[in-house]
Amino acid sequence: MNRKVKEKLNSKRGASVVLALFLLLVCTFAGTSALTAARANVGRYSTMRETQQDYLSVTSAAKLIIADLQDNDQNVKGTISSGSATDYVTYYGDETSTFYHFILDDIKTLMHNKAAEDVKSKGGAWSSFKSETKTFEERNFTLKIDGKDEFGEVDVSFKIDSGGSAKVKLTCGSYSYSFAIGIGFIKDGEISDSKASYILNVSGEIPEIRPEVS
Amino acid sequence: MMKSAKKLRSTRGETMVEMLVSITLLVLAMSILGAMLAAAYHSDEAARAMDQKLEDELSLAESHRDSDPSKSLNGFAVITLDGGGSEVRIPIKIHGEDDALKSYDKDR
Structure with a gap:
């Protein structure tokens, strides 16, 4: 047996202090890990809260815009009897208190295009005033809740397209949400080869899904 | 072999001080582990409770309901055209408790 083993066997020094220190280290490490993981869950809460409020701000805004458009679409009426003017499409009510304030010009163009199609099908010659070349602009807005900072x-x-629909995209914080609105026209009386009348009809629903975090 | 047997029968051991230090360290290690696990457990419980509260608030706000309808608030959504400055104000009804998640819909 070599000298080192011999010394070890004769040694009075024990390993219990070393082992105890090692155990202390292991326990501290294990405890710290458990505590860090648990604390991270609590920290995640405030971030989750913010993103959920952003989600609610976006969906509330989307529902508000659709509700405002649908509640007031019967106020947009038009009787078109000439091939050039757009002034015959009128908002019957207080236009400045609805979203139509911003998009009425585009809707007038759509209504005229519709009239051009319908009158042409009745033998009229209005196809010339159909605005084939009209480019509908994308309009950007900011929606805020007056005095309520908790809503982002x-x-x-x-953006309205010439096909009779509108694409709406809303963004708040990390949430982004898109949906489409249908813009149609209900005949208001008979269409002849020289006159067409319509009432606006807006359709659209918010899909009942929680949007993805972008 | 003989040496090992002799070692096993030996009455020589660690000093009292070493043993006391070891025992103290062991007790300390166990105390630290216990305290940290208890704290982690409480944190986890708190996180679960907050998750549940958030879920309840979200459900209430999403459904546009109020636990106390008399406390629902009225307000205005202000939509401003970027660059143009022109704006519209649409009346709304705000749903949700104080310090809770909130939603709104059109006040009809």
């Missing part, structure tokens, strides 16, 4: 500012982009 929502950025809204609204």
